[in-house]
Each structure stands twice: as structure tokens, then as C-alpha cells.
Amino acid sequence: MKEKTKVGDIDRSLYDFRYEEDERDFFDSGITPGIIGEISDEKNDPDWMREFRLRSLEIYNRTPMVKWGASIEGLDIDNIVTYIRPKTRMNTDWDNVPENIKETFERLGIPKAERESLAGVGAQYDSELVYHNVRKEVAQSGVVYTDLESAMHDPRYAGIIRSHFMKLVPPTDHKFAALHGAVWSGGSFVYVPKNVHLDIPLQSYFRLNAKGAGQFEHTLIILEENSYLHFIEGCSAPKYYEAGLHAGCVELFVGEGASLRYSTIENWSKNMYNLNTKRALVQKNGRIEWVSGSFGSHVSYLYPMSILNGEGASAEFTGITFAGEGQDLDTGAKIVHNAPNTSSYMNTKSISKSGGRSTFRSAVVVSENAAGAKSSVNCESLMLDNISRSDTVPVIDVKTDNCDVGHEAKIGRISDEAVFYLTSRGLSEEDARAMIVRGFADNVSKELPLEYAVEMNNLIGLEMHGSVG
Amino acid sequence: MATERLNILPVPTFASLGVNWAERSVEMYETETIALNAGDEQTVIRYADADTYPFRNLYISLGAGAKMKLVQVFDRAARCVSRLNVSLDESAELELVQVYIGGGDTVSEIVARLDGAGSRFKAVIGCALDGDDSLDIDLIAEHRGRKSLSEINAASVLSGSSNKIFKGTIDFKNGSSGAKGSEHENALLLGNRVRNRTVPVILCDEENVEGNHGATIGRLDEKHIFYMRSRGMSEDKIYELMARSKLMQAIGRVGDREVKARIYNSLGWGDTDE
Numbered sequence: 001m002k003e004k005t006k007v008g009d010i011d012r013s014l015y016d017f018r019y020e021e022d023e024r025d026f027f028d029s030g031i032t033p034g035i036i037g038e039i040s041d042e043k044n045d046p047d048w049m050r051e052f053r054l055r056s057l058e059i060y061n062r063t064p065m066v067k068w069g070a071s072i073e074g075l076d077i078d079n080i081v082t083y084i085r086p087k088t089r090m091n092t093d094w095d096n097v098p099e100n101i102k103e104t105f106e107r108l109g110i111p112k113a114e115r116e117s118l119a120g121v122g123a124q125y126d127s128e129l130v131y132h133n134v135r136k137e138v139a140q141s142g143v144v145y146t147d148l149e150s151a152m153h154d155p156r157y158a159g160i161i162r163s164h165f166m167k168l169v170p171p172t173d174h175k176f177a178a179l180h181g182a183v184w185s186g187g188s189f190v191y192v193p194k195n196v197h198l199d200i201p202l203q204s205y206f207r208l209n210a211k212g213a214g215q216f217e218h219t220l221i222i223l224e225e226n227s228y229l230h231f232i233e234g235c236s237a238p239k240y241y242e243a244g245l246h247a248g249c250v251e252l253f254v255g256e257g258a259s260l261r262y263s264t265i266e267n268w269s270k271n272m273y274n275l276n277t278k279r280a281l282v283q284k285n286g287r288i289e290w291v292s293g294s295f296g297s298h299v300s301y302l303y304p305m306s307i308l309n310g311e312g313a314s315a316e317f318t319g320i321t322f323a324g325e326g327q328d329l330d331t332g333a334k335i336v337h338n339a340p341n342t343s344s345y346m347n348t349k350s351i352s353k354s355g356g357r358s359t360f361r362s363a364v365v366v367s368e369n370a371a372g373a374k375s376s377v378n379c380e381s382l383m384l385d386n387i388s389r390s391d392t393v394p395v396i397d398v399k400t401d402n403c404d405v406g407h408e409a410k411i412g413r414i415s416d417e418a419v420f421y422l423t424s425r426g427l428s429e430e431d432a433r434a435m436i437v438r439g440f441a442d443n444v445s446k447e448l449p450l451e452y453a454v455e456m457n458n459l460i461g462l463e464m465h466g467s468v469g
Numbered sequence: 470m471a472t473e474r475l476n477i478l479p480v481p482t483f484a485s486l487g488v489n490w491a492e493r494s495v496e497m498y499e500t501e502t503i504a505l506n507a508g509d510e511q512t513v514i515r516y517a518d519a520d521t522y523p524f525r526n527l528y529i530s531l532g533a534g535a536k537m538k539l540v541q542v543f544d545r546a547a548r549c550v551s552r553l554n555v556s557l558d559e560s561a562e563l564e565l566v567q568v569y570i571g572g573g574d575t576v577s578e579i580v581a582r583l584d585g586a587g588s589r590f591k592a593v594i595g596c597a598l599d600g601d602d603s604l605d606i607d608l609i610a611e612h613r614g615r616k617s618l619s620e621i622n623a624a625s626v627l628s629g630s631s632n633k634i635f636k637g638t639i640d641f642k643n644g645s646s647g648a649k650g651s652e653h654e655n656a657l658l659l660g661n662r663v664r665n666r667t668v669p670v671i672l673c674d675e676e677n678v679e680g681n682h683g684a685t686i687g688r689l690d691e692k693h694i695f696y697m698r699s700r701g702m703s704e705d706k707i708y709e710l711m712a713r714s715k716l717m718q719a720i721g722r723v724g725d726r727e728v729k730a731r732i733y734n735s736l737g738w739g740d741t742d743e
Binding site: 394 | 486680685
């Protein structure tokens, strides 16, 4: 039978399975001092963290909602469960993980990926990490990869956590940073010592299974001088009719001459509000590389920020966004050049179809002390039908003459000439269009760490072969 | 005097960048309306100097096939708010040439509505800022008509501690099938205390369109400077020449010799650009 071709929506069947939760484990929905206190009790927070959470709540209450970006009117924080008591402690052996949770991660391919191609894995289910493990030889090199709560209670790391936690993204940054500071739970702590190069990646996977809930994991990574790490972050959730919320936070400290590649494949279900904050501080000759695939969620606000704080520091952001039916994905990046001879490169692609709305939003700021800075931004958008929307809103703010900043953007549809050329070479029109779309996304999608997680083949979203309805 | 929000970015963005709007105290506007009937052609020149009333609205309506060249020169070292609102009917064409000299504190808003099929809007803008000059330009090309065309070119030269915001929006409304829009900005920065903010926005609610924008910001390329210095030119002269060439993209399109000479004089170039 001849297979027809189209540019399909993302196949979500892999992620839309779910197990019923015991609602007795749910904390009350909403956010109050009482709930914050219960979370602190549950986690046995040190005093400074208890105070930090309550202070964040105060900031949250007095901070207005953002007045730009995609609409989040459908999100009612008072109906969001901010914490779900775990059914298990954190384990270092999959056999000790409760069967349904283990089955969830098996279906997502995480244990298999761990066996085949990862140096360590963390797996979070709802509010808490249920599994964390790192290869022995990696641990022996001095690399620390554990959950943030354990690190906070470990005398060896407690001081580091306290001196770095929410210092890059303070609760005053915006309303959802304050919310995160108040109710954060789970996430990973990674420490890579001086001169240690991890040749194979670490991966954390965040799964939100419960309905009407939020996930607020915190990822803190510290790379010492001349070290290297590739960190992969994956996330998904089954679809519910109730709104869910992801307000995670990622703080990355990249030391002198160190290099960090941070890859994210985000595939939340279409009832999710993904209001995530990610930020990196890069020292002299350090490098941050972001690779970001945004495919899921109902609404996304996601703009990883790189602060180039040391001479010669560099940043590269490579991103792809696919907005399908019912999605409003507001994504992009921010780069601050805050030291001489820093450089940055931003390359993004976005695709809108079936009524989806994608917005590329960026900021490149070159400060007075960034003499010799260089920056290049390139964004391309593809409209696949007439009911979708695509906006591009970049800002370039330059405060020194000694710099070189370039920006290019294109928006359009599949070129008729290209389709004509390919059809004249024997391809059907549908195959020609599919090939062009695949090519459009290729230079970004090839950067995604496909080989490390089984799910990612489905996440790319350019399912070119399928039946036309 | 009432405070008014001007130059509102059609899609607001990160508030900390200060580009979502400009807020100024404004008195009553002086309003002028120009309408060209179908097929008419006209060149209009408006030169704003120190004696010109500082708050001005200009409404332009071009009938089917009408063509207008509008030259606006802002040669004021004082506060100024200019609002230009244009509507273009089928196959109408507007060429807008704007030259900003100094600027004091200038806020300039341009909204061009390309309502008619095949309508065309071309804007060529040159800005020379120095000292404490502040200039905030918000240009919006709204494509509503099929196969409408917009082309925006802005060049600026900033020195001293001047401050410029250029917001250029190409907005493809649903129904503007076949429309094309392009925008390019080039900012030459000649001092370490200048601030240049560029916001090149494309909004797209229509599939069959082509939009692109580009921006180049910074000082001259070291290789170019080296090449010209090796030909015996001083660095000051090189920068002067490059600054002139950027501004001449707009000034060269002014047309009227007297107005050109007045611009050259204001820029301190004498009576000609030679």
C-alpha cells in the first residue's frame, strides 16, 4: 500500500499513558504559609531553607504577573497541587523502585539509555527523585551527581548549596521564580571538579504523572576550572483536562576554561504551563552550549539566559520549537555580554502548524565593559498553514562601540520553486514538502542528543510519513 | 501637560530592556491631513527645526494608484513628538525619507497601513546623533492587502553619549497573501558611551508571505580600517567618510537641493556632501 506523506503533529502516544495516584499523598492545592511549612517539614529543611521558602512566598504574593508573552489566564495557582508525597525513597537500583514508576521510566527508555550511553541518571516522579545513580568510575573521578535535597543535608556540600542556590535566579527575578523558591522540590546537583572531562553525558528525567499538579525541580550544576560536562534534561507528562504547571529552575556555574553542554528535550502534555527559568554564569574562557527542543506544553515561557562574565567566555544557543494545535510556545534566549572579547551565537528554528502559535523572543545585551564582543543571531520560522501564527521579537541592546553584532531573521512558507524543482526530479509534492521541512529543521535537530534517549526520535516531531485524513 | 505612552511595541517584550513604550509629557497635537486621490502624484517635504511646533500628527491617505514621496527632516535640539499615520489603497505607493539630525529628545511613530492589494511602502531613514541626543523610533508596516510590499532601511551614526531605539515591525495580517516585507538596520557606533537598541519584529498571521530582517551594529571592521589606512587615510577621516556614506542613503533620496543643502549645513558638512 502506498504510504501518503504529510507533516504530522507530534506523536504523543508514548507519553500519554498514566497510572492512578493515591490522592491522600497530595498536599492541599494552592500556596499558603501552612503548605510551605508542611513541605519544609516533609523535607526536613534546614532553618535557612525554611526562611528562604517563606521569604519567597512573600515575594510571590507581591510580585505582579508578567505583562507580556503568551496568555496564562487558564492557569489558576490556587488549583495546583504543589507537592505530592513520594511512595518511595530515592533509590540507586531500579529493582527497588515501585513497579508502576519503574514501568513508566522503562516505557520512556531511561534505564535502557542509562545502560547504553549515560554516565549517570536521575529520575524524578512528581515531586521527588525516585532514582539517582552514577557510574562508579565517574564518581571516583570526584564528580558529584545526586539529588539536591541529599546534597543540602550532606555536610560536604551543604555550604556549596547554600552559597549557590537561587543566587543566579533570585526569587525577585519574576513571579514564577518566587513561586519556585517557595515550593521547589527535587532536581539534581552536579559538581565537576577541576580538569575532569566527562566524555559521556549525565541525564535527568522529570515525569509529572499526577493531574492538576505542579513540578518545581531545581537543577544546580557547578563546573570547576577546565572541566567538561554534557547534561541532558528530559521531561514529559500524560495529558489531563486540568491545567498542570512546570516552574522549574536551572542554575549553571561554568568556571574558567570549563565547558558545559546543556540539552533539553521538553515534551510536556498539552495541558501543561511550562514556565521555566534557566540561567548560566560563565567565567573567563568558559563556554555554555544550550540545545533546546520545545515540542510540548499548552503554553511555554522559556528563555535560557547566558551571562558571559569573564573575558573570552562564549555562549551558543541552538533551539527548535514546534507549535501544533492548541499550543502557544513563547521561546528564545537571552545573552548578556559582560566582559571583553566575549562571543555568542544563537540559531533557532520554529515551525507553526494546525493553529499553533510560536514566538521567538530574544535579548542580546552588550554592556559597557564588553569591548571586543561579538554576537550573531539567526532565527527562521516556517508557517505550514494559514491558521497558525509565528512572531519574532528580538531585542539587541548595545552599550559600547567596540563590538560586532549581527542579526538575521526570516519567516515564510515552503517555497513553490523548491517544491517544483523536487517534483521535476520525480518526487511527489507531499514528499517534496516533507523533505523541505526535514531539511529546515536538520541543522538544529542533528544537535539534539538523539542517541541518548529512546524517546527523542518521537520528539523531533517531523513525522513525515503517515496517512492523510 | 499630560503624560502619554507613545511608540508602543505591538508585542511587548522583556520589561527590563525599556523598549515596550516611550513615556513623554505631551501638549495638544498640531494635526495635518494630506489625501491624494486615485492616480495623483506628489512630493511633500516637512522640515522641523527649532521653531517648529514640537507635537505633530500627520495623516496621509493615498487613493488607488496614488504615489507620494514624503521627506521629513527633524533638525531640532529639543523635545519633539512626531506621529505619522499612513493608509495606502490598492497599488498606492509611499516613499518615506526621514532624516534625524541631533534629535534632542525625539519620539517618532510611523504606522503605515498597506490596505490595498499591491500597495507599496518604502522607508529610508538616516539618523545622526551626538552629545546627549535621544531618539526613539517606532515604525510599523501593517500588511493587509494581498501582494503588498514593504521595505525598510535605517542607518544611524551614534557618537557622544547619545541613545537610540529603533523598533521596526513588519506585521503580516491574515489575508495579506503574497505580501513581502524586509527590514534592515545598520548602526555605526562611534563612542563608548552610546547606547543603541534595535528591535526588529516580524508578526505573521498569514502563511503565504515572505518576511526578513537583518541588523548590523558596531564599529567599523578592523580589516576595513587597516585597508584604508594602508591607502593613506587617517582613522578620523575613515570614520567620517563611513558616517557620511551611511547618512547619504537617506539624504541622497531627499531630492530637493535646498533642503539637502540645509541638511548638509546642519551636519557641518558645508553646502554639499563633497
